[in-house]
Amino acid sequence: MxxxxxxxxxxxxxxxxxxxxxxxxxxxxxxxxxxxxxxxxxxxxxxxxxxxxxxxxxxxxxxxxxxxxxxxxxxxxxxxxxxxxxxxxxxxxxxxxxxxxxxxxxxxxxxANLAPLRTLETFVTLGMDTPQAMGAKARRWTARYAALKVKLGDADDMARLEAIRAAAPRARLIADANQGWTLAQLNDRAPRMAALGVELLEQPLPVGRDDELFDYRGAVPLCADESLDDRADLDRVVGRYAFGNIKLDKAGGLTEALALADAARARGLRLMVGCMEGTSLGIAPALLLAQTCEIVDLDCPMQLVRDVDGGFGYLDGWLRPNGPDLWG
Known part of the structure; x- marks a missing residue:
């Protein structure tokens, strides 16, 4: 070998x-x-x-x-x-x-004992920019994409969400603060986010401050991302988050990711699958995991000037399996 x-x-x-x-x-x-x-x-x-x-x-x-x-x-x-x-x-x-x-x-x-792969809708990510720029991009994107993920992390976050919702009134919205908020900001913003129809918020607080979320009762469900790598992290996220974002890079591969999904589900954690930057070669194994997840965020190849040969087809935000030639 x-x-x-x-x-x-x-x-x-x-x-x-x-x-x-x-x-x-x-x-x-x-x-x-x-x-x-x-x-x-x-x-x-x-x-x-x-x-x-x-x-x-x-x-x-x-x-x-x-x-x-x-x-x-x-x-x-x-x-x-x-x-x-x-x-x-x-x-x-x-x-x-x-x-x-x-x-x-x-x-x-x-x-992996999974059913044949299905076509899945992926959220498409809006990187951080000014509220005006993000609203303009959302207006363009919703001509093709029905599900948007919004990157947040500073004082302009609510203005960003308001601009995006005004530009895309029918889009599904989730958001990701990437550890950029305090508990006070979360409690202040969550009701307004719920009023804007935000379905989910990833990792509002820095890793290590997860216990502060024990008493969170906001209308927007929270999802652990940076706080959840593999099964060893379940004790610190269960009871604090409604969802867990599983990424193959964090877990150390598809083997642990599938085991983590089973263990998380058994403890009442709902599932999201995400990705780091990369090509369809990295997304292909994550697509197996995605079949069992409620929220799919596997849009990374869409951001590339050129994907690998044999890469996935993304049609209007739908991720279409293209057979095992690329991987698996």
Missing amino acids: RLTARRRVHDLIEPFVIARKAYTEAVVVEVEIEADGAIGRGEAAGVDYRGDTPDRMLEQLGDLSERLDRGERLDREALASLLPPGGARNAVDCALWDLEAKRSGVSATIR
Whole structure:
């Protein structure tokens, strides 16, 4: 078995701004695992706010490749003890799923005991900008997209939501504060958000302040994002959030993401699936998880100047499976 990893850089159509930073490109790490004449592929962007950068991922993957060269065994079960949750493990885990499917002739969907993949509506994300600019973009986008996700994180957030709702009166809206609020701001803004028809708010408070949400009774359900990586985080989010946003990069791959979904659901947490920046190669395994989630936010390839060959078709915000040739 041989593992190779390489950095890929994909330009964005326009800068993408969130509360933490601005992005002009998607930098991902692509992994290939070759065994018995078959090649499995996976992709990861990492979790940059945890220091899980492409450089760090490549360092981890280089170490893993050396271990394989020395004859160490690698499968999805062993992987959990070889790499921590994060982008490197995600890329390898997804490559192993792809490799298993190609060697067996049985698709990843069937191997995961899932029904055939359905076409799903994804929320399309509006990066942070002035209220006027975001309202103008929402007006253009709702000619094609019925579900919008709004990035928030400063004093102009309510003006942004009001401008977007005025421009897109029929659109479904969810919002993401990316840890940018205080509890006082949340309690002040939640009733006004509910009046604007906002269905969900992701991660209003910084990680580590989740206990402050015990007494939150606002009309807008809250979703844990940065506070929920894998099953080890369930104790700190259950009872504080209504939803959990599962991302393969955070969980460390499809294997843990599926297990997290089952465990979260068993504890009463409703599910959202999200993504970091990347191509359809990174989205393909997340689409399996998305089949069981209420909220789907898998629009990252739509932001790229050019997706990978064989990428998914996005028609008016609907994510259409295109068979297992790309992955799985």
